Every structure is written in structure tokens, then in C-alpha cells.
Amino acid sequence: MIANIxxxxxxxxxxxxxxxxxxxxxxxxxVLNLAYGQMAVVSAMVVVFAMDAGVPAFPAVLLGLVxxxxxxxxxxxxxxxxxxxxxxxxxxxxxxxxxLGVAFxxxxxxxxRYPLKALNLFIGGGAVEILGxxxxxxxxxxxxxTLVTFAALFVFFRFTILGRAVRSVIEDEEGARLxxxxxxxxxxxxLVLSGVLAALVAxxxxxxxxxxxxxxxxxxxxxxxxxxxxxxxxxxxxxxxGIILGIVSSIAASSIGTFMSLVILLTAxxxxxxxxxxxxxxxxx
Amino acid sequence: MSDRTTATGTSAIGxxxxxxxxxxxxxxxxxxxxxxxxxxxxxxxxxxxxxMGVAVLGLTFGCYAIGFNVIxxxxxxxxxxxxxxxxxxxxxxxxxxDTVGLPIIVSILxxxxxxxxxxxxxxxxxxxxxxxxxxxxxxxxxxxxxxDTLLLGLGWLTGGENxxxxxxxxxxxxxxxxxxxxxxxxxxxxxxxxxxxxRRSHVxxxxxxxxxxxxxxxxxxxxVARYRVYGALVGAGMLGLAGATYxxxxxxxxxxxFGFAQVDVVVIVMLGFGGIGTLFGPILGAATFxxxxxxxxxxxxxxxxxxxxxxxLLFLFLxxxxxxxxxxxxxxxxxxxxxxxxD
Amino acid sequence: xxEVSALAAGYQGxxxxxxxxxxxxxxxxxxxxxxxxxxxxxxxRAVVGLLAxxxxxxxxxxxxxxxxPAQRVVRLGISFVPAERHLFPRMTVQDNLSLGxxxxxxxxxxxxxxxxxxxxxxxxxxxxxxxxxxxxQQMLAVGRALMSNxxxxxxxxxxxxxxxxxAAEAYEALGVLRKRGLTVLxxxxxxxxxxxxxxxxxxxENGRITTEGTSAELARDPEVRRAYLGVT
Numbered sequence: 012m013i014a015n016i017x018x019x020x021x022x023x024x025x026x027x028x029x030x031x032x033x034x035x036x037x038x039x040x041x042v043l044n045l046a047y048g049q050m051a052v053v054s055a056m057v058v059v060f061a062m063d064a065g066v067p068a069f070p071a072v073l074l075g076l077v078x079x080x081x082x083x084x085x086x087x088x089x090x091x092x093x094x095x096x097x098x099x100x101x102x103x104x105x106x107x108x109x110x111l112g113v114a115f116x117x118x119x120x121x122x123x124r125y126p127l128k129a130l131n132l133f134i135g136g137g138a139v140e141i142l143g144x145x146x147x148x149x150x151x152x153x154x155x156x157t158l159v160t161f162a163a164l165f166v167f168f169r170f171t172i173l174g175r176a177v178r179s180v181i182e183d184e185e186g187a188r189l190x191x192x193x194x195x196x197x198x199x200x201x202l203v204l205s206g207v208l209a210a211l212v213a214x215x216x217x218x219x220x221x222x223x224x225x226x227x228x229x230x231x232x233x234x235x236x237x238x239x240x241x242x243x244x245x246x247x248x249x250x251x252x253g254i255i256l257g258i259v260s261s262i263a264a265s266s267i268g269t270f271m272s273l274v275i276l277l278t279a280x281x282x283x284x285x286x287x288x289x290x291x292x293x294x295x296x
Numbered sequence: 297m298s299d300r301t302t303a304t305g306t307s308a309i310g311x312x313x314x315x316x317x318x319x320x321x322x323x324x325x326x327x328x329x330x331x332x333x334x335x336x337x338x339x340x341x342x343x344x345x346x347x348m349g350v351a352v353l354g355l356t357f358g359c360y361a362i363g364f365n366v367i368x369x370x371x372x373x374x375x376x377x378x379x380x381x382x383x384x385x386x387x388x389x390x391x392x393x394d395t396v397g398l399p400i401i402v403s404i405l406x407x408x409x410x411x412x413x414x415x416x417x418x419x420x421x422x423x424x425x426x427x428x429x430x431x432x433x434x435x436x437x438x439x440x441x442x443x444d445t446l447l448l449g450l451g452w453l454t455g456g457e458n459x460x461x462x463x464x465x466x467x468x469x470x471x472x473x474x475x476x477x478x479x480x481x482x483x484x485x486x487x488x489x490x491x492x493x494x495r496r497s498h499v500x501x502x503x504x505x506x507x508x509x510x511x512x513x514x515x516x517x518x519x520v521a522r523y524r525v526y527g528a529l530v531g532a533g534m535l536g537l538a539g540a541t542y543x544x545x546x547x548x549x550x551x552x553x554f555g556f557a558q559v560d561v562v563v564i565v566m567l568g569f570g571g572i573g574t575l576f577g578p579i580l581g582a583a584t585f586x587x588x589x590x591x592x593x594x595x596x597x598x599x600x601x602x603x604x605x606x607x608x609l610l611f612l613f614l615x616x617x618x619x620x621x622x623x624x625x626x627x628x629x630x631x632x633x634x635x636x637x638x639d
Numbered sequence: 640x641x642e643v644s645a646l647a648a649g650y651q652g653x654x655x656x657x658x659x660x661x662x663x664x665x666x667x668x669x670x671x672x673x674x675x676x677x678x679x680x681x682x683x684r685a686v687v688g689l690l691a692x693x694x695x696x697x698x699x700x701x702x703x704x705x706x707x708p709a710q711r712v713v714r715l716g717i718s719f720v721p722a723e724r725h726l727f728p729r730m731t732v733q734d735n736l737s738l739g740x741x742x743x744x745x746x747x748x749x750x751x752x753x754x755x756x757x758x759x760x761x762x763x764x765x766x767x768x769x770x771x772x773x774x775x776q777q778m779l780a781v782g783r784a785l786m787s788n789x790x791x792x793x794x795x796x797x798x799x800x801x802x803x804x805x806a807a808e809a810y811e812a813l814g815v816l817r818k819r820g821l822t823v824l825x826x827x828x829x830x831x832x833x834x835x836x837x838x839x840x841x842x843x844e845n846g847r848i849t850t851e852g853t854s855a856e857l858a859r860d861p862e863v864r865r866a867y868l869g870v871t
Contacts, residue, residue, distance in 0.1 A: 043430070090608070093612060100428065100429050100430065103429075103430050104374075104429065104430075105611065105615065107433075108564075108568070108607065108611045109607075109608060109611055109612065111561070111604075111607060112604045112605070112606075112607035112608035112611065113604065113608065114604065115600050115601065115603050115604025115607060116601050116604035116605055116608070117604075118600060118601075118604070119597060119598065119599070119600030119601030119602070119603070119604055120601050122597050122600065123596070123597035123598050123600075123601060126597070172737075172741065172742065172744065175730070175734060175737070175738055176738065176741060176742075178727070178730065179727050179730065179738050182727035182728060182729060182730060183725045183726065183727055183728070185689065185721070185725045186724075186725030186726060186727055187710075187727075187738075188689070188708070188709040188710045188713075189709060189713060189718075189719055189721070189725060189784070190713060190738050190739050190740075190741045190783065190786075190787070191710050191711075191713040191714050191741045191742065191787065192710055192738075192741055193708075193710045194710075228557075232437075232441065235434070235437075236434075236438065239431075239434050268449075270445055270448060270449030271449060273445045273449075274442055274445050274446060274449065277438050277441055277442045277445065278442060280438060281435060281438040281439070281442070284431065284434065284435060284438075285421065285425055285435065288425055288426075288427055288431055
């Protein structure tokens, strides 16, 4: 049981960080980025290509993170321009459709050209015992990195001027403008950040299991579900929802089997959304 | 930047529908004309089994698109479970006929009913919890994924990954080359007629009102909840009926037949192209993209990439779809001609 | 300091205000009065950059700021307190105020002045803005606007929803700020309060300026007396 919970936490931390990127973009700019999974996959592929070309692991990872950020920047500069002219529901719908198009383009390209590529960062060394359960070093490193990233995000949003400025746009966009904050610039920043987060999750995930070219849409769906359950726009919510759903998924998978555990996960998410549409830590409209 | 025109809701994507200007005879006539045109298709692809299969699938998607149009175009509910609802029809009919042993007609009707009620239930839940467009989309997406997972997981019932081989009706006209086409064509025309009549009725008037401004509609006494559920019941019923009929003509269905990527995405693009909320938009979209899809088959995996590019181009440049755009061009031309005429 | 000429603005193609012209000199207190729907909010939003004008010009300290987006206008020294306040509900009073100084760090002196002016804000430093009463939120909105040390403060109906005592206190605070050199532009429905406070005023009716003058002149104007001061 403890093994399941720990595995669930490892999985959940990843879910959470993944969802955080998606939820921030929605909460700040009312944009639903369905190309999110592809951001993660492209970053992972950059790392693969770099390493294939002889670049050592650490710099390759950095390149991957930069790639993720650049993807976000590109989205902002190109596809999202018409989206910004709309507001509210229309904006979400158009952003959803356009990013879906981008997702297909990227996904199609990768699957066509490099159908078998995958990123697998193998972390050597024996298992480490946590609470009597042997955990792989890869899982532990991935979790540690994820926790550090969450801590960094926390510090950023709570204690830096820029972080507070970002929060203020989520709270009240017009109010933010009135104090001199440019909501569009903040959105651009957050899009870049979400790309980096997606990249980070893909890279740390590859320390646990390989991340392949087809993972894109699955990543987006998971990120979306966790983000919605946690409350769109809330990073703590994403973390909480991630961990809970991670544990549920892990326990269900070992006791019932993968198919049913997926059904349980989806149903749990669906029920949570129905009971509390604003999410676990979201704001009640 | 500073305030722009705020376009909210589905009107921004689908376009605000002008008043219906067709009289009943014209409407039926137009539907008839479409029917005649489509009836001629087997004349030149009738001897190719493959191409007839494509044509049947094209008409099936036309039905799906009409059903989705009723749910999303007419009542503004973003149901991302078109494939799943059609799948309830398809798998439901197959299981009832083969496993339970009911006659095909009964199986189809019961499966259609099941799909319709499911759609109505989803709509009712969304209305009760006041879920906006996006959350309705998310909940129905979750439903879609759950359904898909159940199809794969409950192998003993559904055949799992390998699919379901439908034995009922194997020797009947349903599996021949040409009759299924006309069967689906009948469905298409029937759906068009139902949708067309619905739009002209007081129900259709309520639909338009609540899609464009829910609050205003409520204030004029329109029970938004009830009409939304009506729309979902009708639309989902169409999806189930089409799914069930298609299943029996194909003889073999698998989770991929009704998957999100295979059905929902395609239907959204078809309807988006034709014009969300228009009557003939689904037909235009289905016809166009069935042809496009066939052309793209030789590109293999590149198809997905091309598809993505088409989606981008479509929603960047023709966000309201072909029919509304063409209509407004017509209106503009008439207007400029009027103002340009000499005194 | 602020010059507005031939300004027109509105929503979705139709103008709410037309041909509006007024000016403010440094150190003055100017009021725009008018009934509901006259266009006061539209006017302010167009001046401040929350709405793009369809015609006309806005000049501030010699610079043309017509159509400049709000986030840049603020940096030039104009602070706007909208009727809906637009505070950051889940952030503390402290955070709301410090953001007022964006992009700079909050100046401790300015903070002290604001706290002095609104002692209740000092008490509720760590309280979240959304949980405060209407009056306190109004104080916070004004306080936040002051944190950037503006040269011109624009307020849209600052006393809406405030009890008379609080409304009077609000204008007292504005009076203190005026003495320290702040130029104020205020839109009001509660005309007597605004009149006592302002040097000059303009009457906005159906989107156009119909009357202007010093407060004393306006107080004597029979039309103004009838429409806004309830004198028959």
C-alpha cells in the first residue's frame, strides 16, 4: 500500500507540475493551449537530438528547456494574435481550435519523420529505500526536481514583484492595467514559462519511463483534467489535484488493472468537476 | 490594449444567423435537390467497393455533423462526445442484436434511444450545474474518454481492441455495395428535414435566442434548461441512429470507429468549415472533407500534419464557415449596389 | 495639464460621447457631473486608455496620449480609480498597495502617506481585499492609485455605495491630497459633495458637454440647480 502511495506521489507531482503550466496560461489569459503536450514532446526530442549529436546530458537538458520556452514564445507571437482580439468564451474556443491545429501539425510531423524516437534519461545506481519501499533513483530525482520547481514557483509568485504582477493579472486584468502592468506581456511570460514547465516534466518523466513521440495528446489530456480538477488558474490547486489523482491512479492500477484504473481516474475527475466546477482550490465565480 | 468589440459565446465562431428566409416549400425543395444530387454519386463510383465505402462513411459523417450541429450550433452546448454518442448507437445496436438476440430494427431503435437519453442526461447535468461552454466541453470530453476506455477494457462485451464482428444482418442488403449508401442518404435527408423544421418552429426560435444571449433569453421567459435538453435529446438521438445504422452496414466496428480523434475532431472541422448553425453547413463540410480525406490517404502520416494546417487556415481565415461568409458577401454586394445606384 | 478636444467614444460602433472638450490646469479640482448613462464612465475610460476613442484628442502635459493604452498612461502620471474599483480580491491590502507602485518597489514614504490618510487600511494590512467592506475597498482603491505618486488623479463616482459619513470622509481625504499639490478630476452623481470640493465643473448630458463653469457659477445655474441639486 505504501509503495502505491509513494508511486502515486511521484506520479502526482508530475501531474501537478504539468497541470500548473496549462492552468497558469488559462487563468492569466483565458487561453486553452491544446498544443501543450506537443510542447513537452518537442522539448524532449530536442534533448534526444542533442544527446545523439554528442552533447552531454546536462547541457542537452538545458537546450530542451529553452526549446520549450521558445515554443511558448512562438505561439504567442503567431497563432495567438487573433485570439487576443476576442474575449471570454469566444477567446477560449478559438484558442482551443487554433492550438489544436498546431498540435496536429507538430504531432503529425514528428510521427511522420521520427516515429520511433523516444527520450529516456537513465539514472544509474541502485534503489534507495524510502519508508521501507525501494524506490528507483530516477523517480526520486524526478520528484526532487519537481518539488524544487514548485518551491521556486512559490517564491516567484509570492515574493517577487514580477510574480505578484502576474498574479494581479489573474485576479483582475483591468485592475492590473490600471497600475501599469501590461497583461499581454505577462501572458507572453507565462506562455514561455509553461513551455519550460512542460519541457521539465517531459524530461523528468523520462527519468522514470521513456517519453516517446506519440505521448503528446495524452499529456495534454492529463494536464487538462488535473488542471480543471485543481481549479483553473490555481497552481496550488494543480499540485493538490495532481497528487490526489496520482495516488488514486496508482492504487487503482495495482488493485484493479490499468483499464479500470483509468476509468476510475476519469470518473473521479468528472465527479469532482461536477460537484465543484471551480475546482479544488479554484475561485468560485 | 484598449477595449475592443467584445464578442462572446459561440456567435463569434459560428456567426450570428440571419433570419430564416426560406419558405417551407423552398426548404423541402432544397433538401430534395441535395438528395437528388447525392443520389447520383453511385452512378460514377458504384463499381468500386472501396469508394462506395468511403461514400457511405461520408454520408455517415454528414449525419454526425447534423447531430452535432443541432447540439452545438443550435443550442450552444459544446459536446465533445460525438463519437461516444454514435458509439452508444453502434455498439449498443451490435450487442443487442448479436449478444442479446433482438431483431436488428429493434436493436437500432433501442440503441438510438440509449444515445438520445445519454445526450439528454449530459445536457441536463450541464444545465443543473450551470456549466459554461468550456466545462460542458470538458465533462463531455471526460465522458468520451471514459467510454473509449470502457470499450477497450470490457473486452468480453465489446471485443476490446479487436473490435466487434457483427453477425446480424450479414446476409441482408445491409452489407451489399450500393443499398447502404441509399439507406444513409435517407437518414441524411431525414435529419436535414427534422433540423430544418425544428429551426422554423417555436423550438428553433428559442434555440436561436438562447444561443446568442442566454441571459436575455431567460428574461423573456424561455426555459433555457428545457430547450437545451431538447436539443441534446434530438441531436444525440441522431448520432446514435447514424452510428447504429452505420455499424450494421459495415459489419465490423472497433473503438477506433467512434474515437475522439477519428470522429469528434473531424466533425468539428467539417461543421466549422460548412458553417456552425447553418442548415446545409454539415453537408458541405462532410462532402468536402470526405473528398479531402480520400485525396490525403496517400500521404500516410503526413495527413495529420496537413489536417492540422487545414484546421489552422480554416479557423484563422474562415472562422464562421463557408456558408455564412458567402452569405455576408452577398449581402454586402447587394448593399453596395444599392448605395452605388445613381439617384 | 490635461487637454481633451472633440473626443468621441463608444462601444460596438456607436458613440456614447460626442465632441467632448475640457481641460484641467495643474493643481485644480475639476468635476464632471451628469446623470446615469450620460457617459461619464465612457469619457474617463477613453481619456485614460481603457477604451479607444473614435475621434478627438487627449493631451497630457504637452504629450498626445490619444488612444494610448492604460498601462502606459499610468506610467506618465495619471492614476485612475474606476467605479468598480478593480482591486485584486485574493491579495492582501499590503500587496494591492505595493502593486500600485509597479514597476518600482513601493516607496515607504508614499506608503506612510497613504496609511496616514486611511488609518483603517493600516489596521487591515494583511487582510485580503475581497473580504473588506465597500468603504474600505474604496479607500484601498484610492490608496493604490496614489502609490505611483501621480500628478493627476481621476476618480469615477468614488462615493457610489458609500454611507454619507464615509462619502464625506472620502472627500476630506481628497482635500488633504489637493493641498499637497495633487490635481484631481472626479465624476460624480452626488453633486453637492463634488461641488464643495471642486474649483470648476462640466455638465455632461447625453454624451455632450452642455454647461461649464466654476463651481460657484454652476451652483447658481438654474438648470443645474433643478436637475442635480433638487431645487425646484
